[in-house]
Amino acid sequence: MPKNKKPRGGRPSANFEPRYGAKKTSFHDRHNGGPARDGARDERGGRADAGDRRTAPAAGGYDRRPGSRSAGHRGYRPAEAESGAPKQRWGASERAGRDEARGIRNRAESGRREAPHHRNDERSERPRFNDRPTAGGRFGDRPRRDDRGGQRPTGPGTYRDERGGDRPRFERDGRARRDDRGAGTQRQGFRDNDHRDGGRPGRDDRRGAERPRFGNDRGAERARFDRDERPRRDDRAGDRTRSNDRGAARPERSFDADRARRAFDRDRTQRSYEGGRDERSRPSTGGAYRTERPRPLTSDTRGRPARNERPSRNDWNATSRPASTGAKFAPGDDVVHERLEAKSVAAVEVDGVTFGDLGLGSNIVETLVGMGAATPFPIQAASIPAVLAGRDVLARGRTGSGKTIAFGAPLVERVLQSQAGKRREFGRSPRAIILAPTRELALQIDRTIQPIARSVGLFTTQIYGGVPQGRQVGALKKGVDIVIGTPGRVEDLINQGKLDLSDCRIAVLDEADHMCELGFVEPVQRILRHTADGSQKLLFSATLDREVAALVDEFLVDPAVYEVAGEDQDSSTIEHRVLVIEHRDKADILTSLVDRDGKTLVFARTRAYADMLAEQFDDAGIPAVSLHGDLNQAKRTRNLERLTSGRVNVLVATDVAARGIHVDDIDLVVQADAPDEYKTYLHRSGRTGRAGRSGRVVTLITRQRQRRMTELLDRAEIDAPFENARLDDDVIEEIAGRVPTAADLTA
DNA sequence: AAAAAAG
Numbered sequence: 001m002p003k004n005k006k007p008r009g010g011r012p013s014a015n016f017e018p019r020y021g022a023k024k025t026s027f028h029d030r031h032n033g034g035p036a037r038d039g040a041r042d043e044r045g046g047r048a049d050a051g052d053r054r055t056a057p058a059a060g061g062y063d064r065r066p067g068s069r070s071a072g073h074r075g076y077r078p079a080e081a082e083s084g085a086p087k088q089r090w091g092a093s094e095r096a097g098r099d100e101a102r103g104i105r106n107r108a109e110s111g112r113r114e115a116p117h118h119r120n121d122e123r124s125e126r127p128r129f130n131d132r133p134t135a136g137g138r139f140g141d142r143p144r145r146d147d148r149g150g151q152r153p154t155g156p157g158t159y160r161d162e163r164g165g166d167r168p169r170f171e172r173d174g175r176a177r178r179d180d181r182g183a184g185t186q187r188q189g190f191r192d193n194d195h196r197d198g199g200r201p202g203r204d205d206r207r208g209a210e211r212p213r214f215g216n217d218r219g220a221e222r223a224r225f226d227r228d229e230r231p232r233r234d235d236r237a238g239d240r241t242r243s244n245d246r247g248a249a250r251p252e253r254s255f256d257a258d259r260a261r262r263a264f265d266r267d268r269t270q271r272s273y274e275g276g277r278d279e280r281s282r283p284s285t286g287g288a289y290r291t292e293r294p295r296p297l298t299s300d301t302r303g304r305p306a307r308n309e310r311p312s313r314n315d316w317n318a319t320s321r322p323a324s325t326g327a328k329f330a331p332g333d334d335v336v337h338e339r340l341e342a343k344s345v346a347a348v349e350v351d352g353v354t355f356g357d358l359g360l361g362s363n364i365v366e367t368l369v370g371m372g373a374a375t376p377f378p379i380q381a382a383s384i385p386a387v388l389a390g391r392d393v394l395a396r397g398r399t400g401s402g403k404t405i406a407f408g409a410p411l412v413e414r415v416l417q418s419q420a421g422k423r424r425e426f427g428r429s430p431r432a433i434i435l436a437p438t439r440e441l442a443l444q445i446d447r448t449i450q451p452i453a454r455s456v457g458l459f460t461t462q463i464y465g466g467v468p469q470g471r472q473v474g475a476l477k478k479g480v481d482i483v484i485g486t487p488g489r490v491e492d493l494i495n496q497g498k499l500d501l502s503d504c505r506i507a508v509l510d511e512a513d514h515m516c517e518l519g520f521v522e523p524v525q526r527i528l529r530h531t532a533d534g535s536q537k538l539l540f541s542a543t544l545d546r547e548v549a550a551l552v553d554e555f556l557v558d559p560a561v562y563e564v565a566g567e568d569q570d571s572s573t574i575e576h577r578v579l580v581i582e583h584r585d586k587a588d589i590l591t592s593l594v595d596r597d598g599k600t601l602v603f604a605r606t607r608a609y610a611d612m613l614a615e616q617f618d619d620a621g622i623p624a625v626s627l628h629g630d631l632n633q634a635k636r637t638r639n640l641e642r643l644t645s646g647r648v649n650v651l652v653a654t655d656v657a658a659r660g661i662h663v664d665d666i667d668l669v670v671q672a673d674a675p676d677e678y679k680t681y682l683h684r685s686g687r688t689g690r691a692g693r694s695g696r697v698v699t700l701i702t703r704q705r706q707r708r709m710t711e712l713l714d715r716a717e718i719d720a721p722f723e724n725a726r727l728d729d730d731v732i733e734e735i736a737g738r739v740p741t742a743a744d745l746t747a
Numbered sequence: 748a749a750a751a752a753a754g
Binding site: 465468487628654655 | 748750751752753754
């Protein structure tokens, strides 16, 4: 029996479409006097809408009234009077889409009429995107980047003046070339030759012959190097501070600063092997961040069996020092991790810097404050000015370090600038797109960015799969400024001609390294190719590595690379433990672990196992739900919401929930199956310890797996004790929090 | 193995 499309009782969908649940007033209700059934007004409505792009396209199709038009027949309904139950099936979302879009339009229009409150004046003075010729031939025959002309916006004004002095510093190692060029053509300059690197040092080697494999065997050396270099966690155990996060509860600045300071020190020690090359004099720039000397990030490909091999997180900066050490990264054999060389900047938080100082307009700043982000986190302080300046940016910030705002806020600012003085036209195509690997993440990003965008009169919409596209298309028809979505549906709509990215000047990839994995890159690449020529690209992730090279090569021009010094696991608030167990005890131990008070997130490797575990917990009297790709979107959303709202305390998920998902108070992450990749470990464990809270991560493994696990943790730079455990061992009680830990007692 | 499109 084909499940009714209508959600049971119509209620569950409330979670899913909260914004549209309310009563709907149709356009025609308001303008044609009195409610008219969708179908009934077919004739008139159809005509009225004919030239009106505001109407959802799909409307016509099923709007057509069923049944007869003459009174004597079954199914006939009088045109005006009747408000009887319409066919809800498609209607609900469709209408919702229309209504929302209508709202968007109305607001936009009224905003236009009555001098937009949000437009802040000084801002309209700023440079804006040049008008570009409309779409003409953007697909397929779109010129290669070489042809892209100086359409690039010049950087913004104000902060740039103040900060302009800092900027060139990034480019010290031969990159200062940039300064020779007119600011307005900064990007053009880089692409006017074969592969935009002409004589730029540091680029040559990486470009080399379309992929020379260089420095092959040095990888091993490097990896070891890095590991040894890493300071022991114990050294610092005592003064670990709580990590910070974007969430509601923003940690005090003081501690942030403290952390940053220590981070720097640590950083220094870490890199001390670099000797003279790394004097770290760190002259103050007087700005929000200080620029480290440029660090060419060079890596290359070489074969190594270890799939997890990574260039070490200390990393980009510390380890990529080909010039001095000759060492090269040694990424996995099977993955072509190209060099991702670029100068890198370590951001340091400086007291007193505000979002406003970074170049954001007052409305945005206020909104941020309202969201609990009073002052910028390091990653934000570093990347915001660069984004505003129109640069391509690669940024790595630990899980929960505020990446969404780091790209979202300046993105909004920039879109706003690009539209300053223009009216937001009806049906305009989006100016920016943000891509995320999962639907939940796309939703979450929208939740953060939408208020920021709205505060300046811009509109966002989500474009992701698993839900009817009508509403999304409807919103696009009205015109949105910022699209947030997942690759599949985005590409789908592009191909359907319903999403036009030709005017999209900023593209963001969240979880960029993940988006660059096999199977993900291709659609992403295709999507990016649809964006405006020379569009600005921002790549963010907690584990950004050379995996993004494929994209960087094709799409980024002289990217600024940022990471926050000292932002490693050692300074985090997460406690990691590994339980070595007998396989036969696994189920019971898991049940025992999740039988607790706080919120627990359990990761399983497969969907089936996730389901199984959720059921198992449920059967044991512990309410649990699952989250994985086998569930329909409504269930996914609902189940996640159940955890968020606290209706259940246990969520069993596949890696769909590993990245980005923010639930405030998960205090225990259980890995029922150990991850295969260190990055996965980092992302999974990053679901806890957010917002400065403490968190605990426990991984169950069998004895046979110990070695692999050791290696993985090593790469993740995490120190975790391995403990043998049986079903009723105290460790389990302790981890579950049913008995105080030794640490708790001493504390 | 998982994720990402299917009115």
